Amino acid sequence: xxxxxxxxxxxxxxxxxxxFAVVTRRNGVAILMGIELMLNAANVNLxxxxxxxxxxxxxxxxxxxxxxxxxxxxxxxxxALVLAAYRSLxxxxxxxxxxMKW
Amino acid sequence: MPWWLxxxxxxxxxxxxxxxxxxxxxxxxxxxxxxxSGWMQSRLGPKHVGPQGLLQTLxxxxxxLQKENIVPHRADRAIFATAVIVVPLAALLxxxxxxxGTTRWGPLIFRDLNVGVVxxxxxxxxxxxxILMAGWGSNNKYALLGGLRSAAQMVSYEIPMGLSLIxxxxxxxxxxxVTIVNAQAGLWYIVAQxxxxxxxxxxxxxxxxxxxxxxxxxxxxxxxxxxxxYSGMRFALFQLGEYGEMFAMAxxxxxxxxxxxxxxxxxxxxxxxxxxxxxxxxxMWVRWTYPRFRIDQLLNFSWKVLIPVSLLNLVxxxxxxxxMHR
Amino acid sequence: MSGEAIxxxxxxxxxxxxxxxxxxxxxxVHSAVALVPTFLGVTGIYxxxxxxxxxxxxVLIYAGAITVLILFVIMLTEGGTGIRARQRNEQGAIGAAVxxxxxxxxxxxxxxxxWARLPGTLPTYTPGAIGQSFLGPNLLVFEGTSVVLLVxxxxxxxxxxxxx
Amino acid sequence: MLLDWGYVAVFAIVGAILAALPLLVIWLIAPRSxxxxxxxxxxxxxxTIGQAWSQFNVRYYLFxxxxxxxxxxxxxxxxxxxxxxxGGALAFVEILIFLVILTLGxxxxxxxxxxxxV
Numbered sequence: 001x002x003x004x005x006x007x008x009x010x011x012x013x014x015x016x017x018x019x020f021a022v023v024t025r026r027n028g029v030a031i032l033m034g035i036e037l038m039l040n041a042a043n044v045n046l047x048x049x050x051x052x053x054x055x056x057x058x059x060x061x062x063x064x065x066x067x068x069x070x071x072x073x074x075x076x077x078x079x080a081l082v083l084a085a086y087r088s089l090x091x092x093x094x095x096x097x098x099x100m101k102w
Numbered sequence: 103m104p105w106w107l108x109x110x111x112x113x114x115x116x117x118x119x120x121x122x123x124x125x126x127x128x129x130x131x132x133x134x135x136x137x138x139s140g141w142m143q144s145r146l147g148p149k150h151v152g153p154q155g156l157l158q159t160l161x162x163x164x165x166x167l168q169k170e171n172i173v174p175h176r177a178d179r180a181i182f183a184t185a186v187i188v189v190p191l192a193a194l195l196x197x198x199x200x201x202x203g204t205t206r207w208g209p210l211i212f213r214d215l216n217v218g219v220v221x222x223x224x225x226x227x228x229x230x231x232x233i234l235m236a237g238w239g240s241n242n243k244y245a246l247l248g249g250l251r252s253a254a255q256m257v258s259y260e261i262p263m264g265l266s267l268i269x270x271x272x273x274x275x276x277x278x279x280v281t282i283v284n285a286q287a288g289l290w291y292i293v294a295q296x297x298x299x300x301x302x303x304x305x306x307x308x309x310x311x312x313x314x315x316x317x318x319x320x321x322x323x324x325x326x327x328x329x330x331x332y333s334g335m336r337f338a339l340f341q342l343g344e345y346g347e348m349f350a351m352a353x354x355x356x357x358x359x360x361x362x363x364x365x366x367x368x369x370x371x372x373x374x375x376x377x378x379x380x381x382x383x384x385x386m387w388v389r390w391t392y393p394r395f396r397i398d399q400l401l402n403f404s405w406k407v408l409i410p411v412s413l414l415n416l417v418x419x420x421x422x423x424x425x426m427h428r
Numbered sequence: 429m430s431g432e433a434i435x436x437x438x439x440x441x442x443x444x445x446x447x448x449x450x451x452x453x454x455x456x457v458h459s460a461v462a463l464v465p466t467f468l469g470v471t472g473i474y475x476x477x478x479x480x481x482x483x484x485x486x487v488l489i490y491a492g493a494i495t496v497l498i499l500f501v502i503m504l505t506e507g508g509t510g511i512r513a514r515q516r517n518e519q520g521a522i523g524a525a526v527x528x529x530x531x532x533x534x535x536x537x538x539x540x541x542x543w544a545r546l547p548g549t550l551p552t553y554t555p556g557a558i559g560q561s562f563l564g565p566n567l568l569v570f571e572g573t574s575v576v577l578l579v580x581x582x583x584x585x586x587x588x589x590x591x592x
Numbered sequence: 593m594l595l596d597w598g599y600v601a602v603f604a605i606v607g608a609i610l611a612a613l614p615l616l617v618i619w620l621i622a623p624r625s626x627x628x629x630x631x632x633x634x635x636x637x638x639x640t641i642g643q644a645w646s647q648f649n650v651r652y653y654l655f656x657x658x659x660x661x662x663x664x665x666x667x668x669x670x671x672x673x674x675x676x677x678x679g680g681a682l683a684f685v686e687i688l689i690f691l692v693i694l695t696l697g698x699x700x701x702x703x704x705x706x707x708x709x710v
Contacts, residue, residue, distance in 0.1 A: 082505065212603065
């Protein structure tokens with residue numbers, strides 16, 4: 001039977017994969033993918049704590065749903081930003097986007 | 103039951119369901135389509151292989167098995183090859199929650215998940231990813247355009263479909279398909295929810311990319327859409343996915359609105375099959391009767407007609423449920 | 429080893445393995461496609477944690493909607509042209525070090541902390557329990573998300589549309 | 593409940609193997625006689641020009657954007673639908689507010705032309 005710690009370790013590893021993508025990727029879309037991985041890791045934690053630490057309340061699962069919602073909103077707005085940057089600056093590589101206003 | 107018995111049961115069930123869908127839905131479905139289209143256009147359709155052409159699709163499958171297997175050298179090989187498995191698998195996963203009938207030992211269903219309706223929505227949304235993969239992996243302009251159009255269309259019609267699923271779940275107060283069928287013992291939901299039924303049927307036609315929503319294939323402008331580059335057995339697997347999805351949608355419509363396996367006198371499984379083929383006939387009838395929509399008309403229809411209508415229908419149903427359960 | 433443990437390790441391997449592909453693949457489309465098995469692995473983890481409603485929602489939203497959105501944007505921008513530009517910046521080594529240090533820290537915390545446990549049992553029918561909590565303690569959260577969704581819809585449309 | 597999902601997992605794994613089986617068969621029996629022209633991308637008979645991997649209309653994005661927001665809205669309706677009977681007037685009012693706020697979003701998208709295909 002995997003215990004709480006197993007899930008926490010898995011989530012920590014997934015989180016750090018996402019962190020690595022955010023720090024090293026140049027492409028804006030790939031950075032957003034890294035953020036999605038990090039949010040997923042957070043969700044695993046929420047649901048795991050729900051089961052092992054406070055099984056009576058549903059707060060963990062409800063907040064996992066909220067996080068999924070926020071992830072979707074973040075993806076929609078973030079990708080819109082990437083598209084807008086691509087339209088005015090013709091690049092999706094964040095280290096080339098170095099002007100504030102076009 | 104010991105675990106290995108459960109495992110064997112699950113494997114055998116999967117194999118039966120898979121071959122059943124491949125034979126009954128894909129092979130027989132293709133034949134039926136050709137026969138019905140022939141009948142509607144005053145011609146005979148396939149006639150030479152087997153009695154009345156019954157074995158035509160079998161012959162076609164054998165032919166496709168021997169065909170050369172071409173991967174264009176510009177294609178993205180990994181994605182090109184995976185898409186072939188993703189599309190039929192995503193279509194077949196739908197069948198897990200469709201109850202085919204009932205027996206002495208309980209309902210005849212692969213597994214009665216208690217989130218069945220949401221599961222159905224989730225697996226049918228996976229097909230979009232497979233189609234985008236096929237379109238992009240081919241590195242063919244027709245294929246990519248077909249894939250993008252298909253994805254835009256399928257996601258647009260997922261919303262009205264989800265809303266009508268919720269309306270039914272609200273009526274039955276449950277997300278399990280078996281409970282929904284049992285809740286229709288008195289009255290089929292097609293009577294109580296005609297609007298949701300029509301919305302579901304329209305969205306299902308669009309989800310499986312059939313005429314009048316077949317912009318994706320659009321033989322006359324896009325060659326064959328996202329599977330232009332697929333030959334031989336890979337083409338057959340896409341056909342399996344397409345017909346499998348069509349039968350799954352029809353089966354779900356029967357489950358949600360036509361009382362599932364319920365009916366007098368005849369055995370339950372037979373009732374399910376009769377209703378299923380009646381709906382399949384409607385799909386084919388529509389295909390050979392209506393011309394194709396333009397893409398702007400198609401998307402407008404979903405966002406500006408179906409979604410507002412199903413939202414209103416949902417609110418009205420919620421009101422009635424509130425009043426009835428006071 | 430029990431069946432549950434085997435399932436956990438298989439799912440963890442699928443999740444982390446395809447996660448590595450997402451993070452390192454030089455082709456952005458391959459990264460985006462590899463997101464699907466990652467999300468499905470996490471779905472399996474939710475099932476093991478007996479959160480089946482969250483699990484199907486994970487498939488519906490992440491695998492079915494967000495992946496499609498990401499693929500669309502890749503195809504609309506120059507990422508869709510495949511392997512062309514350098515995908516990684518010059519912080520590769522530092523980034524790996526930071527991520528590894530972070531992983532070590534998080535794992536140390538996870539293993540060493542004596543987590544508190546409240547009594548109670550998980551409800552067996554999760555959609556019902558979640559619905560009840562939306563009618564009760566989480567009512568405001570429920571209405572709040574609709575506002576969040578509205579705001580992000582408006583914001584994204586404003587940003588993504590072409591200026592006239 | 594775990595048993596249910598065990599069945600689903602077996603279905604997915606065995607199903608993937610069964611779907612891949614025909615591919616193994618054709619790998620064994622199908623003829624191979626490829627030459628450069630045959631492996632060329634199909635473009636109605638004329639030589640292929642450039643890659644297909646070029647950029648497309650931003651309209652596709654706007655539709656998938658509105659789709660994601662409404663798809664997320666729908667996930668909140670499923671748990672509500674299960675408990676609406678016992679919830680009485682509270683459940684009805686709650687969902688009415690929720691849907692009205694989201695309909696504002698639909699109206700906004702409609703008015704701003706995000707739902708037009710130009």
